[in-house]
Amino acid sequence: MPGTVRRATWDRVPAGLRSLAWLALSLSVLVIPVFDDTWVRMFFLVGLYVVLGMGLNVVVGFAGLLDLGYVAFFAAGAYMVGIWSSPVSPAVDTSLSFWLILPLALVVGAVVGVLLGMPVLPLRGDYLAIVTLGFGEIVRILVVNMTNVTNGSQGLYNIPRPDIAYREVDNVQAFYVMIVLAAFGTWFVTTRLRDSRIGRAWEAIREDEDVAGAMGINTTKYKLMAFAIGASVGALGGAIYAPFITFISPESFTLLVSINVLALVIIGGMGSTQGVVAGSLILIGIPELLQFSETRDALEQMGWARDGLNGAIHAFNTVTTADVSDLPPADEWGEKLAVYRFIVFGALLVVVMVLRPMGLFPSRRRTLEFEYPPEAEVAGGGGGS
Amino acid sequence: MALLSISGLVAGYGGITAVKGIDLAVEQGEIVTLIGSNGAGKSTTLRAISGLVRPRRGAISFSGQPITSLLPHKIVALGISQVPEGRGIFHRLTVRENLDMGAFQRRDREVGADMERVFALFPRLKERAGQTGGTLSGGEQQMLAIGRAMMARPKLLLLDEPSMGLSPILVETIFETVTNIRAQGTTILLVEQNAAMALEVADRGYVIESGVISLHGTGAELARDDSVRKAYLGEA
Numbered sequence: 001m002p003g004t005v006r007r008a009t010w011d012r013v014p015a016g017l018r019s020l021a022w023l024a025l026s027l028s029v030l031v032i033p034v035f036d037d038t039w040v041r042m043f044f045l046v047g048l049y050v051v052l053g054m055g056l057n058v059v060v061g062f063a064g065l066l067d068l069g070y071v072a073f074f075a076a077g078a079y080m081v082g083i084w085s086s087p088v089s090p091a092v093d094t095s096l097s098f099w100l101i102l103p104l105a106l107v108v109g110a111v112v113g114v115l116l117g118m119p120v121l122p123l124r125g126d127y128l129a130i131v132t133l134g135f136g137e138i139v140r141i142l143v144v145n146m147t148n149v150t151n152g153s154q155g156l157y158n159i160p161r162p163d164i165a166y167r168e169v170d171n172v173q174a175f176y177v178m179i180v181l182a183a184f185g186t187w188f189v190t191t192r193l194r195d196s197r198i199g200r201a202w203e204a205i206r207e208d209e210d211v212a213g214a215m216g217i218n219t220t221k222y223k224l225m226a227f228a229i230g231a232s233v234g235a236l237g238g239a240i241y242a243p244f245i246t247f248i249s250p251e252s253f254t255l256l257v258s259i260n261v262l263a264l265v266i267i268g269g270m271g272s273t274q275g276v277v278a279g280s281l282i283l284i285g286i287p288e289l290l291q292f293s294e295t296r297d298a299l300e301q302m303g304w305a306r307d308g309l310n311g312a313i314h315a316f317n318t319v320t321t322a323d324v325s326d327l328p329p330a331d332e333w334g335e336k337l338a339v340y341r342f343i344v345f346g347a348l349l350v351v352v353m354v355l356r357p358m359g360l361f362p363s364r365r366r367t368l369e370f371e372y373p374p375e376a377e378v379a380g381g382g383g384g385s
Numbered sequence: 386m387a388l389l390s391i392s393g394l395v396a397g398y399g400g401i402t403a404v405k406g407i408d409l410a411v412e413q414g415e416i417v418t419l420i421g422s423n424g425a426g427k428s429t430t431l432r433a434i435s436g437l438v439r440p441r442r443g444a445i446s447f448s449g450q451p452i453t454s455l456l457p458h459k460i461v462a463l464g465i466s467q468v469p470e471g472r473g474i475f476h477r478l479t480v481r482e483n484l485d486m487g488a489f490q491r492r493d494r495e496v497g498a499d500m501e502r503v504f505a506l507f508p509r510l511k512e513r514a515g516q517t518g519g520t521l522s523g524g525e526q527q528m529l530a531i532g533r534a535m536m537a538r539p540k541l542l543l544l545d546e547p548s549m550g551l552s553p554i555l556v557e558t559i560f561e562t563v564t565n566i567r568a569q570g571t572t573i574l575l576v577e578q579n580a581a582m583a584l585e586v587a588d589r590g591y592v593i594e595s596g597v598i599s600l601h602g603t604g605a606e607l608a609r610d611d612s613v614r615k616a617y618l619g620e621a
Contacts, residue, residue: 197489200485200486200489201489203475203478204475204486204489207475207476207477207478208473208475210437210469210473211469211473211475212486213436213437213457213458214435214437214457214461214466214467214469214473215461215486215487215489215533215537216457216458216461216462216466216489216490216537217458217486217489218456218458219458220456
């Protein structure tokens with residue numbers, strides 16, 4: 001039937017089974033703290049990027065504003081905590097409680113979002129992406145140069161851990177729980193917004209900003225709202241990250257963070273929450289995983305896999321007369337893989353994008369964008385109904 | 386007092402001045418048409434009325450209230466809706482969602498009833514209610530664009546070339562609907578290249594040439610005018 005959406009494979013799984021799977025997956029986050037600290041640390045980072053991804057999703061996925069400077073808001077949140085609580089903070093002598101700074105960081109994040117959003121209001125698409133990319137760098141360079149506030153490239157260290165019930169939280173498990181709560185909070189707020197009148201305005205703006213205006217939608221207001229909310233969530237992530245890592249410097253806030261967050265949103269499927277979770281697991285989890293000694297050991301046991309790959313290389317060499325050398329010996333290739341993890345990771349990204357161009361868990365809208373690209377739609381103009 | 390009155394409007398984009406000082410009035414309950422060839426300044430005039438283009442000079446007022454340079458959403462709130470050139474359908478939203486967008490500013494409980502009214506006006510849209518806008522034919526998209534504009538309950542409806550790219554039979558249907566909408570109490574300002582059809586349904590018409598109003602009269606008068614017949618009705 002024309003116009004019905006071709007369902008993604010996952011959507012063909014019965015609804016009951018699907019919700020059961022999501023429930024199981026959601027509950028599984030509670031099991032993680034019993035694992036080794038390295039694992040919990042890894043899942044903390046995954047959780048952190050889930051929060052950041054959901055924040056960026058509001059801007060990119062819901063409102064369709066391509067923002068390549070998202071790291072600016074992450075930095076704003078982290079530096080709020082650093083400046084107000086690190087003992088080496090040059091501008092502030094006192095050390096405020098984390099729980100006092102946290103809400104302030106959210107507000108400051110939103111304000112920074114509006115301030116960076118205002119000058120880019122008239123820009124669209126590629127131009128918006130380029131300018132926001134510049135903003136991300138400007139914020140990082142500001143942090144380097146405003147030495148009397150940020151301590152410049154030396155960074156802010158010894159950021160105190162938050163207190164819970166008058167006791168300092170010093171284990172990674174507690175941080176993990178914090179980031180999980182933050183992720184659920186963000187999920188709740190952003191999905192409620194998406195399904196509200198505000199979400200509808202974002203949808204119209206993403207589809208066609210001019211027509212949205214003609215429908216009586218105050219595009220300025222709703223675009224700034226998307227920037228503010230996305231930025232506030234970014235700041236939330238930064239505020240939790242700072243006391244976790246206890247040391248922040250401009251080097252932690254490079255373009256790579258923005259790109260990672262955007263990439264995980266795209267890989268997961270733009271506009272979808274499940275996608276953000278899947279994207280973070282792959283983009284953040286796997287590179288971390290490849291560094292683990294357990295992974296290394298496991299790989300060294302897998303000599304057969306190495307032999308298989310070598311066979312493929314030989315075949316490739318015979319067919320193409322190329323000269324690709326063999327993989328390193330079995331007792332070394334685990335270690336080598338850790339060193340070259342970004343190559344493995346890059347290859348994985350290519351595979352995902354080739355097999356599922358709309359992401360792993362596309363939102364319904366995203367599927368439609370691939371079914372009916374805008375250029376193809378106008379063609380039906382001349383003729384009958 | 387005219388429902389819409391424009392005086393000395395000058396508007397354009399960048400270095401181009403598309404509209405060079407026009408005066409135009411639309412009375413309550415009228416169908417007024419603005420005809421002219423490609424690039425004469427028709428769409429720019431409409432975009433200036435709905436706030437999508439900022440006028441350089443001149444004044445626009447609606448029910449006696451100045452609306453020059455108001456933001457588009459404020460103008461919609463006052464009761465002016467536009468059917469944009471090229472229809473401006475949200476291609477990935479369903480027909481129902483498109484209609485809902487038209488009622489974005491409304492918070493009353495009659496939106497559902499109004500949607501039924503649109504479906505009564507265009508039964509075709511009801512059949513297609515769950516389909517996405519991009520899958521509709523050109524004629525259906527035009528119906529949707531008009532229906533969506535009506536969802537705002539406008540006092541004045543601006544139509545930008547509703548006949549564009551449609552077959553003669555469909556054009557007939559669309560113009561019939563325009564007459565019906567007026568009969569239900571909505572005033573209409575219609576921009577058209579299809580002068581023959583436009584002058585047939587319009588009470589009054591203006592001819593715009595290179596950004597200036599060159600002729601003005603009742604629909605019948607203009608349809609009889611020699612220069613109009615030559616330039617726009619294709620007669621030798």
